[in-house]
Amino acid sequence: MSIVLCRIDDRLIHGQVVIGWGRAMAIDLIILVDDQVATSDWEQELYRMAVAPEIEVRFVTLADAALHMADWQSNGKRGLMLTGDVETMATLRTSNPEVVQRINLGGIHHRPGRRERLPFLYLTDQELRSLQLLEAGGAIITAQDLPTTPPVALKSLA
Amino acid sequence: MLRLFAVQGTWNYERMLGVGMGYAAEPLLEDLKAVDPVRHGEAVARSAEFFNCNPNLAGLALGAVTRAEYEDIPGPQIARLRTALCSPLGAMGDELFWAGLVPALMGAALVGVVLGAGWWAIAGFILAYNGIRLWTSYWSLRLGMQSGMRVGSAIGASWLPRAIELIGPVAAFTIGAALPLVAAWYLTAFGWPAGIGAAGVTMAGIALTRWFAPFLTPVRFALAAMIFLVILRRVGV
Numbered sequence: 001m002s003i004v005l006c007r008i009d010d011r012l013i014h015g016q017v018v019i020g021w022g023r024a025m026a027i028d029l030i031i032l033v034d035d036q037v038a039t040s041d042w043e044q045e046l047y048r049m050a051v052a053p054e055i056e057v058r059f060v061t062l063a064d065a066a067l068h069m070a071d072w073q074s075n076g077k078r079g080l081m082l083t084g085d086v087e088t089m090a091t092l093r094t095s096n097p098e099v100v101q102r103i104n105l106g107g108i109h110h111r112p113g114r115r116e117r118l119p120f121l122y123l124t125d126q127e128l129r130s131l132q133l134l135e136a137g138g139a140i141i142t143a144q145d146l147p148t149t150p151p152v153a154l155k156s157l158a
Numbered sequence: 159m160l161r162l163f164a165v166q167g168t169w170n171y172e173r174m175l176g177v178g179m180g181y182a183a184e185p186l187l188e189d190l191k192a193v194d195p196v197r198h199g200e201a202v203a204r205s206a207e208f209f210n211c212n213p214n215l216a217g218l219a220l221g222a223v224t225r226a227e228y229e230d231i232p233g234p235q236i237a238r239l240r241t242a243l244c245s246p247l248g249a250m251g252d253e254l255f256w257a258g259l260v261p262a263l264m265g266a267a268l269v270g271v272v273l274g275a276g277w278w279a280i281a282g283f284i285l286a287y288n289g290i291r292l293w294t295s296y297w298s299l300r301l302g303m304q305s306g307m308r309v310g311s312a313i314g315a316s317w318l319p320r321a322i323e324l325i326g327p328v329a330a331f332t333i334g335a336a337l338p339l340v341a342a343w344y345l346t347a348f349g350w351p352a353g354i355g356a357a358g359v360t361m362a363g364i365a366l367t368r369w370f371a372p373f374l375t376p377v378r379f380a381l382a383a384m385i386f387l388v389i390l391r392r393v394g395v
Contacts, residue, residue: 010241010277011210011241011244011245012241012245012250013245014210014244014245014248015245015249015252016249018249019249019252021260024371024372036238037242040238041305042242042308043238043242044309045310045311046242046243046310047242047245047246048243048247049246049249049250049310049313049314049319050245050246050248050249050250051249070272109172109208109209110172110173118169119171120171122172133180147372148372148373148375
């Protein structure tokens, strides 16, 4: 099928991703785009434990993701592409705007410099500006932690 | 170990279990103070940063991270270990406890009540659930302390994955056994009309929760149905 969800979540693969979105959208492929996890066997082992065996998990670097996104769009699987930060998703959007059309802000948590925008979403002003630029370029961006909660438009997070 | 019982005591969106983990880690990190006071300060601060998982398996993360601090693993790597542990400990703990053990024991307790065990069945449920929960917390902390950065392999080789596979069918069996028994127990006194009404509400629930998924979950439907039935009763229908 295609990449059906592009999500930013700094907890990476966890229950909301696998059960919340995975079951609701019948996901059978999770692509985690993270340069550090892509080269760390012990981290991959831990993230795989959270996923049912029938769901394929791929750990890829940002460079590999940019190269292969078009293939994933037509490989017959329903994919969820996941990044841990805004910057990585912005780069993916620049690489292939057709694949990264809609961006789901699923969970970005507290860190010095970030401000609470929603209970599950903390952003620095710079991160918010990056997202606004992506939206101005045609991306559709909403904050929504689970499919059962209503999506919140980016413009109401400022 | 005792401090792990309060791991959710300061739950908040900013750090979730983080402060509770820091509170539980503080005595475990005490010996580091004499060896390396600077490292001790960093370790205590790190232990209270954002963290989230199923509280019953939090001991695995607490133990593994504590051991990693004593083994002088670089701070950024320990932070990544904490982040990576959120995922499997959340998913595995939720499957084992919330989707497995709790419904399995509740089903068994309901069967016990219907068959005449009364309050003994309720007491058995409370004792069994809390006994398993306490033992799992103890086991988690111990395994985490033994394995440190190798905690992923240790979890994979433990009883946990097998228990998760088994508990799902057990829960389905006990709930499947309890539902008709409890329904018959409740509805016998009201005769056929009540049975037909209950079957109608069940069928409507199955259809509507599929039709309006994911917004209309079974829990939301059950709450709406209960409110609807209370209103009908109030107006005398």
